[in-house]
Amino acid sequence: MMSEPTNAISPSVSGLAAEIGKQQPFEVVEEELFLNLLRTTALLNDGTVSVVKDAGLSGPLYNILRILTGFADCTARDGAVFDGMPVTGIAEHMLTREPDMTRLIDRLEKLGFVERARCPDDRRRVLVSPTEDGRRVAHELRPRLEALHKDQLGHLSPEEQSQLIELLHKARARVGEA
């Protein structure tokens, strides 16, 4: 009948299968692994998104600002001048593939967090730099995000944490191979 599907979980179905109310256990362990990744990341990421949203940013937007601010700070520490970073350079440093960097940077520019300048050496390029406002916001968000991550993941032991990092590194090793 199933007009009202029960949420009763058979005892043999555990972990993710129980969480998402899956009736049958997984047959292919690689599928179970992938779905675990998807769910875990989605849940954790929701927290991050809600933090950066306070500053009017989305996940990718903060990502860009983080990259630019990181580079600018790093350059400043060396006593050098940061002229900005080309759009494609930013794209290479992103955590997630973003197919429309131009519009993302448009939005950051409209928020007053970055500014653009043409590269004098190669006038096809646009050099993007964080404004003072942008750096300030990035510096305000960073500790809040670190606290969130510690809150979300601090119950794992240091061994578990490094083990997980190592396994994730290995898990993505095959993407992009022939």
Place this chain on the structure above:
Amino acid sequence: MMSEPTNAISPSVSGLAAEIGKQQPFEVVEEELFLNLLRTTALLNDGTVSVVKDAGLSGPLYNILRILTGFADCTARDGAVFDGMPVTGIAEHMLTREPDMTRLIDRLEKLGFVERARCPDDRRRVLVSPTEDGRRVAHELRPRLEALHKDQLGHLSPEEQSQLIELLHKARARVGEA
């Protein structure tokens, strides 16, 4: 200067930091862990999305169809009739939180993969069922996705796979707590 940021990686910066061209190693291991999760999942998910796109579906759309087809098949195996699943019921089984189920189901309906019916017992509810077309598409995609996942993650040993699943399960244990 930095008009052309170098991609040279200092030898002490390894793993994810190297991949995304981060100059400084991570200071907070929980942040490193989160970013590893984000990147790994994004890379693997890209593959999945490109598979389901062949059927005209997005990730969440396939997720819904998978849930409905799973329930329908499971019910049929028991010799019972599947009357459909209410929208909120589907939402509870989703891997990722989706705030606009109505529109997602609209799209599936327009594609001819699901159909709606009012619940006679509670006329607020809408019961969603997969059409024959929808079930066929889901059954065609499933082996392709399993093959993809094996291809992406099959190089991990069974021990590593179950270890990773266990660690992911633990990693998301804290979300949603007080």
Place this chain on the structure above:
DNA sequence: CGACATTGTCTGTTGAAACAGATACTGTTC
């Protein structure tokens, strides 16, 4: 039974993502 809160779904609207094609500039080859 009438008021009221709750639940389940839908609609309106705004903002963001995705894809394709366009434009502008550079380096190379003849």
Place this chain on the structure above:
DNA sequence: GAACAGTATCTGTTTCAACAGACAATGTCG
């Protein structure tokens, strides 16, 4: 130096996602 291919970014357009509020049906309490 003219043609060509390649690179870097932008624009036009379509589709999708998100939030808020609306609507409709049900349950509850006096």
